[in-house]
Amino acid sequence: MLKTKSTDDKQLNHLLAALPADEFDRLKNDLEPVTLALGEVIYESGEQLEYLYFPTTSIISLLYIMENGSTAEIGMAGNDGLVGIALYMGGSTTPNRAVVQSAGNAFRLRSKALKFEFGMGGIFQNILLRYTQYLMTQISQTAVCNRLHTVEQQLCRWLLINHDLLQTNKLIMTHDLIANMLGVRREGVSIAAGRLQKRDLIKYVRGTITMLDRDGLQVVACECYQVVSDEYDRLLGKYISKNQ
Amino acid sequence: MLKTKSTDDKQLNHLLAALPADEFDRLKNDLEPVTLALGEVIYESGEQLEYLYFPTTSIISLLYIMENGSTAEIGMAGNDGLVGIALYMGGSTTPNRAVVQSAGNAFRLRSKALKFEFGMGGIFQNILLRYTQYLMTQISQTAVCNRLHTVEQQLCRWLLINHDLLQTNKLIMTHDLIANMLGVRREGVSIAAGRLQKRDLIKYVRGTITMLDRDGLQVVACECYQVVSDEYDRLLGKYISKNQ
DNA sequence: GCGCTTGTGTGCGCTAACACACTTAAAATG
DNA sequence: CATTTTAAGTGTGTTAGCGCACACAAGCGC
Numbered sequence: 193m194l195k196t197k198s199t200d201d202k203q204l205n206h207l208l209a210a211l212p213a214d215e216f217d218r219l220k221n222d223l224e225p226v227t228l229a230l231g232e233v234i235y236e237s238g239e240q241l242e243y244l245y246f247p248t249t250s251i252i253s254l255l256y257i258m259e260n261g262s263t264a265e266i267g268m269a270g271n272d273g274l275v276g277i278a279l280y281m282g283g284s285t286t287p288n289r290a291v292v293q294s295a296g297n298a299f300r301l302r303s304k305a306l307k308f309e310f311g312m313g314g315i316f317q318n319i320l321l322r323y324t325q326y327l328m329t330q331i332s333q334t335a336v337c338n339r340l341h342t343v344e345q346q347l348c349r350w351l352l353i354n355h356d357l358l359q360t361n362k363l364i365m366t367h368d369l370i371a372n373m374l375g376v377r378r379e380g381v382s383i384a385a386g387r388l389q390k391r392d393l394i395k396y397v398r399g400t401i402t403m404l405d406r407d408g409l410q411v412v413a414c415e416c417y418q419v420v421s422d423e424y425d426r427l428l429g430k431y432i433s434k435n436q
Numbered sequence: 437m438l439k440t441k442s443t444d445d446k447q448l449n450h451l452l453a454a455l456p457a458d459e460f461d462r463l464k465n466d467l468e469p470v471t472l473a474l475g476e477v478i479y480e481s482g483e484q485l486e487y488l489y490f491p492t493t494s495i496i497s498l499l500y501i502m503e504n505g506s507t508a509e510i511g512m513a514g515n516d517g518l519v520g521i522a523l524y525m526g527g528s529t530t531p532n533r534a535v536v537q538s539a540g541n542a543f544r545l546r547s548k549a550l551k552f553e554f555g556m557g558g559i560f561q562n563i564l565l566r567y568t569q570y571l572m573t574q575i576s577q578t579a580v581c582n583r584l585h586t587v588e589q590q591l592c593r594w595l596l597i598n599h600d601l602l603q604t605n606k607l608i609m610t611h612d613l614i615a616n617m618l619g620v621r622r623e624g625v626s627i628a629a630g631r632l633q634k635r636d637l638i639k640y641v642r643g644t645i646t647m648l649d650r651d652g653l654q655v656v657a658c659e660c661y662q663v664v665s666d667e668y669d670r671l672l673g674k675y676i677s678k679n680q
Numbered sequence: 681g682c683g684c685t686t687g688t689g690t691g692c693g694c695t696a697a698c699a700c701a702c703t704t705a706a707a708a709t710g
Numbered sequence: 711c712a713t714t715t716t717a718a719g720t721g722t723g724t725t726a727g728c729g730c731a732c733a734c735a736a737g738c739g740c
Contacts, residue, residue, distance in 0.1 A: 256580045259659050264583050266576045281569040282562055283671050287663060288576065313555060318526055325525040328572055332510045332532065335579035336500045339508050339619040342696070366717060375583040380697065382718055398706060398717050415503050419531060427527050586726075610687060624727060626688060642687055642736060 201225075204248035205271050205299065207319055210431035215309065215316050222305035227297050228252075230364070234275055234290035241285060243300035244276040250296030251357050253373060255289045264338075264375030267330045268293070270357030272424065277324050279303050280310045293365075293373070294358065315431075322427045329423045333416045341414040343376050344384040348413035350374060351394065355403055356421075363401040388412070445469075448492035449515050449543065451563055454675035459553065459560050466549035471541050472496075474608070478519060478534035485529060487544035488520040489513075494540030495601050497617060499533045508582075508619030511574045512537070514601030516668065521568050523547055524554045537609075537617070538602065559675075566671045573667045577660045585658040587620050588628040592657035594618060595638065599647055600665075607645040632656070 203209045208216070208223075224243075228234070228250045235241050237257060245252065252275045254267040266288060269275050278286045309316050337346055350373065354363055367381040374381065385401070388394045393408045394401055403409065410417065447453045452460070452467075468487075472478070472494045479485050481501060489496065496519045498511040510532060513519050522530045553560050581590055594617065598607055611625040618625065629645070632638045637652045638645055647653065654661065 256576055258580065258584060262584065264580050266579050277572075278569060280565070282566040283569045286569070287573060287667060311557060313557065321524075322526040324568070324572075325522060325527045325530070328521075328568075328575060329531060331572060331575045331579055332500055335510050335575055335582055336502065336508050336619070338579055338583040340502060340506065368717075375580070377698065378718085379699095379720085382720095383697095386719080396718095423531060612687075621728065622688085623690085623729095626690095627727095630689080640688095 201248055201297070204297075205246040205274075206428075206432040207272075207274055207323060208246050208299065210315075210319060210428075212315055215312075215314055219301065219305065219309055219316075222301055223299045224301075225297060225299055228292040228295060230292055230295040232292040234292065235285070237287050237289050238285055241276050241279050242303055244274055244279050244303070244306045245290075245298050245300050246274050247271055247298040248296065249359070250292055250298050251294035251354065252298075253291050253293040255291055255373070256287075257289055262375065263372045265373040266334055267327055268353055268357070269327075270294075272357065273323055273327070274320070277320075277327065279306055280320055281324065293369075294354070294363075319428070319431060326424050326427045329427075330420050333420050337414060337416045338375070341416065342384075343374065343380045344387060345412065345414040345416075346374055346376075347381060347384045347388070348393075348409045349417040351401070351403060352406070352409055352413055352417050353420075355406060355409075361403045363403070364399060365401055366399045445492055445541070448541075449490040449518075450672075450676040451516075451518055451567060452490050452543065454559075454563060454672075456559055459556075459558050463545065463549065463553055463560075467543045467545055469541060469543055472536040472539060474536055474539040476536040478536065479529070481531050481533050482529055485520050485523050486547055488518055488523050488547070488550045489534075489542045489544050490518050491515055491542040492540065493603070494536055494542050495538035495598065496542075497535050497537040499535055499617070500531075501533055506619065507616045509617040510578055511571055512597055512601070513571075514538075516601065517567055517571070518564070521564075521571065523550055524564055525568065537613075538598070538607075563672070563675060570668050570671045573671075574664050577664050581658060581660045582619070585660070586628075587618065587624045588631060589656065589658040590618055590620075591625060591628045591632070592637075592653045593661040595645070595647060596650070596653055596657055596661050599650060599653075605647045607647070608643060609645055610643045 234245060234252055247270050249271070251268060251270040253265050255263050256266050257263050275290050278284055310320060337349065347370065350370065351363070355361070367385060368378045371378040371381045385394065385396060389396060391408065393405045393412065394403055396402065478489060478496055491514050493515070495512060495514040497509050499507050500510050501507050519534050522528055554564060581593065591614065594614065595607070599605070611629060612622045615622040615625045629638065629640060633640060635652065637649045637656065638647055640646065
């Protein structure tokens, strides 16, 4: 993990950007900009957290690892959110793993400063709690989606979420990695992706996926994408809109 | 919903029982005992909540309702928990439905009193946040379980959770209702239940299920049951142990 | 006691996803 | 340029769960 120099790009994280000036001023000296590499593990299941992370250009996945080693993504956070809710919820840790899914930058805030500001009970606390509720919606929807929808639909949903969190249409990601996220076989992803490519919704070559037709993807995707997206706007829209 | 007379049985809800005397004293006049009927809807998806519920002898299910009408349970709360986290998380409502799954009693706390006491930042706040984190674990595990485990395993897990929350081995519940909870077909539940009955783990007749062999059920169940149970103890064990 | 509602058993065809095995081909390495 | 590694395509057989349709039977109301 590299440290970058400035805090200029704090505006890149919507939650930080939403803070009122006085609250942000109290935090800014404790906000440390860092660069996160692809695959880097932010925290391991059961491991004591030290920092709360606010991604700016990176995306972090929350992965659940089963006893038999298979994995499934339960949530995702980019510039719309944060990683490390256990720090302020009281548990200090959670039974899942946070992995950098798309390399980029983030700010991190040391536990002590976080807890102090959270205890002030201002906008900061309100935003953190609302984001937590949003994350619960994300996880709930994943639960339901896993039960009821096809791999193809889930792949579309996953691509759409990534599209929202990234600046570009290009996604550096192999079918195998996506399979780990979705908790399905690699072949299943290949077949679903192949079908999407045939319909010119995406294009991919060896680890790079390009989204060609966002609207088309949304048609194929299940309702889950929209429900979660709407809930973000409902819970946090008064502070910031997700699609800005 | 009927109102009962006394607050004597507040000890029946583990979270209430865990409150220090001074905090409980501030709440007790606002705690209203109620009786909940089977099938009663505590709150509807998107509906503004007015009360936080602390079940004592009842069990409440958090159900997600899809656009096509099919349902799936994402969480469950009995005397170990509470229902209505959106009240203190800031969202005021959640995109799911809370239904009484097992008739019984509960206490309810009006929103205003809840928010006041939550704002005090004492043990009450700590317990509520820790319970929320526990609920997230429950939901995450449901997501993973839906993806990776068989109906039979999930049925075992569901029965075990109910056994923990109830006083008896008897469960008033049809296969059809269980199917709605698990988000599967009624026939799937009948087949799984039939297999469990053949192995003398359970016994059932027309809407009543008797659990005969708890240990046996745990062997058949997936790891999910134990993981969630352990996480309850980790997060809330310092206040109260789940299996008391 | 009779019929009706409701809960459960069962069968059939179908599909999505699985597990495993192997091929093809594009990059990376040297 | 040759070799190795890695990403993706493909095939076969298997299975869990679905949708639908219907039989059976327990218990309820009248």
